[in-house]
Amino acid sequence: MKPTIQNSIVLFKALSEITRLKIIWLLINIDSKICVSEIIEVLNQPQYNVSKHLRILRKAGLLEESKEGKWVYYYIKETDSEFILHLKKAISIISEKDMVVEIDRCKKKLLAREK
Template identity: 75%
Template sequence: MKPTLQYSITIFKALSEVTRLKIIWLLMNMDSKICVSEIIEVLEEPQYNVSRHLKILSKAGLLEESKEGKWVYYYIKKTNSEFLQHIKNAVSIISKNDMTMEIQRCKQKLLTRDK
């Protein structure tokens, strides 16, 4: 099924802000669900900004969340939508060079999570 124009606008607006694009990129390329506090540290953004961005991405249908104890983890929503698959493919090919610091901080944060 083809997406409606309004749905397409919602997706593109959600991804048009750099922090939201970075969140989606990290979730797609780090192959791990990530909680709010980890995103805050990785992106060096205030909690209220990260929470607001996650809400926008979730409302756009790009993210899902799962509560584990006191933590809420976010991950990329699985979908059969051809449109969303094209969006994910476009985001996933953004150069890692543009995300070097974020990748390093995220890998470090994920390593400390397991301890």
């Protein structure tokens, strides 16, 4: 199914902000779910800011959440929308050069979670 112009605008607006783009990039490239506290530390952003960005990404249909105990984890929404699949592919190939610090922090957070 093809998205409407309005749906496309919502998606592009959601991705037009650097913090939201970084969140989506990380979730696509680390292939793992991540909770708000981890995103806060990885992106060095305040909680209210991260929560606001996650809410926007969820409303755009890019993220889903699951509650596990006291933690809420966010992950990339599975979809069969060709449009969103192309968006994800485009985001996934953005260079890692601009995300080196965030990637390192994220890997450390995920390792700490496993222990």
